[in-house]
Amino acid sequence: MTFFDGGHLGPEALIDLVEGCSSPAPLAHLERCESCRRALAELRAVYERVSEAPAPEPSPLFWEHFSARVHDAVADVEPAASRPWRSWRVMVPVAAVAGLLMAVIFGRGGAPAPTPAPVQSASERGAAQVTVDSNQPDAARVADDEISLRLMEALVAGLDHEALESAGLGAADGVLDGALVDLSSEEQVELVRLLRDALAGTGA
Amino acid sequence: MAGSADPATPSRFVDVADADLVTACLAGETAAFDVIVERHRRAIYLLCYRFVGQHEDASDLAQDVFLRAYKSLGGFRGQSSLGTWLYRIGVNVCLNRVSVKRPVHEALDEHAVLESADQSPAERVLEGERAVRMRAFVSRLPAKQRAALVLRIYQDMSHQDIAGALGISVGAVKANVFHALRNLKRMIGDDVL
Numbered sequence: 001m002t003f004f005d006g007g008h009l010g011p012e013a014l015i016d017l018v019e020g021c022s023s024p025a026p027l028a029h030l031e032r033c034e035s036c037r038r039a040l041a042e043l044r045a046v047y048e049r050v051s052e053a054p055a056p057e058p059s060p061l062f063w064e065h066f067s068a069r070v071h072d073a074v075a076d077v078e079p080a081a082s083r084p085w086r087s088w089r090v091m092v093p094v095a096a097v098a099g100l101l102m103a104v105i106f107g108r109g110g111a112p113a114p115t116p117a118p119v120q121s122a123s124e125r126g127a128a129q130v131t132v133d134s135n136q137p138d139a140a141r142v143a144d145d146e147i148s149l150r151l152m153e154a155l156v157a158g159l160d161h162e163a164l165e166s167a168g169l170g171a172a173d174g175v176l177d178g179a180l181v182d183l184s185s186e187e188q189v190e191l192v193r194l195l196r197d198a199l200a201g202t203g204a
Numbered sequence: 205m206a207g208s209a210d211p212a213t214p215s216r217f218v219d220v221a222d223a224d225l226v227t228a229c230l231a232g233e234t235a236a237f238d239v240i241v242e243r244h245r246r247a248i249y250l251l252c253y254r255f256v257g258q259h260e261d262a263s264d265l266a267q268d269v270f271l272r273a274y275k276s277l278g279g280f281r282g283q284s285s286l287g288t289w290l291y292r293i294g295v296n297v298c299l300n301r302v303s304v305k306r307p308v309h310e311a312l313d314e315h316a317v318l319e320s321a322d323q324s325p326a327e328r329v330l331e332g333e334r335a336v337r338m339r340a341f342v343s344r345l346p347a348k349q350r351a352a353l354v355l356r357i358y359q360d361m362s363h364q365d366i367a368g369a370l371g372i373s374v375g376a377v378k379a380n381v382f383h384a385l386r387n388l389k390r391m392i393g394d395d396v397l
Contacts (some may be wrong), residue, residue, distance in 0.1 A: 011382035012375055018385075044384045046392065051357050054340035055250055058259070063245060066263065069243050070270045079277040080232050 009036045018043050222286035229277050232376050238352050241270055244287055247359075254354040255298035257343035263386050265301055292369045293357070341391045345378045348372070352380035 005011070014024040017040050030036055058066075217239040228236035246267050253262035271340060280289050323345050342350060351370055355361045356377070363374045370377065 012378040015378040015382050042389055043382070043385050046389045047357070049334075049339060049392070050342065050353070050385070053335040053342075055339070055358070056251065056259070062263075064246055066249070066267070067238065067241050070245075070267055071238055073267060073271050074234065074237060074274045077271070077275055079274060119277060131230055 008033060009039070014040055014043055018047050223282050226277055226280050226282075226286065229274070237274055240273075240286065244290050245270075247287065251291065251294045251354065251359060252298055253358055254339075254342065254358050255350060256301065257339045261301070265297055266294075269297050272297065281291050288365065288369075291355075291359070291361070292333055293353055295369045299351060338392075340390075344391065348389065349384035351379045352377050353384040358380055 009026055009029060011016070013022065013034075016022040017026060017030070030040065216230065217233075217236050220228070220236070220239065222240065222243070225236040225240050229240070245266065249262055249266040252265035252269070253259065256262050256265065269290065273290055276293075280286065288303045345353065348370065352366055354391065355369065356363070356365045364375045367374045372380075391392070
């Protein structure tokens, strides 16, 4: 530690002296330096005055209300550890893996197969609305999908596993396994279905 | 740190250690968190109050601290006490708040201060005014200086613990306390000596 600053006691040494814990060197300096003694006296006076300022004590009724408010606030919230697969440390790597998978799939398979547009009845959209033919892909939406997929590919291509790890975004060993285990049975079935559909679409 | 027991507090958790309460919370025992709140609410509220110098904001901030703590209970590793962990969350919540909102200063008669039996009414009024004035001065300090000062003087945390909570070195903690005191000296004026 540097005790002196421009020939006088520095902030750290002065705070140590104010709090009553100091090494011999600053004490020896203090013996012969009027300026530092004055600075120390001023700091001590302010320190004591700040220390003596009490905080108001809330009423017992306030505490009851406070506890009730916190209780209500957390009532609909789950602690993070009970659903680790939703935390960002898990979701970022999962998203990266999903992105990589999509990039591989669509990179090999070219443009994605057109998705049928939803059929909407006249009663749903009003008499003046035209019913959309589910066999005719919406060209604008396909174009949007392609742009999105190109963007996804570009983003995934830029991902560097080591860089993610060093940035604290990597998943620790077993985290992804844990995330999969934590999926509900319905979520696992849906994941398997999606993977099968994707692989079937590429002929893999 | 612990307050008086609430009638609604489930008795089975009253004597349970903090770390075991966390485990119980994570196992779905939400009532265990009520006990955590009861034990630490006063310290967290006072921490927030010292930061913002105003009851309503301090109350909201303290609630936010507990809500954030509940959401991230899985991140509590037990390497420090639960109280210290809550303090860290509290400091972060307060620092985030004070960086976006100017403190609102309390009215002189907003709260009664702790009274001493051997004080005359006039002395109590004078002390109350001094305390309000000092809290207003503290609430005007830059965030890091305020944090270091509040944690050191009012929460009695070690320099090392403050450094950990603020993410700065021990030397920087002392420097912040030093500059906080110097700024307070300027605000107070010559009547301090």
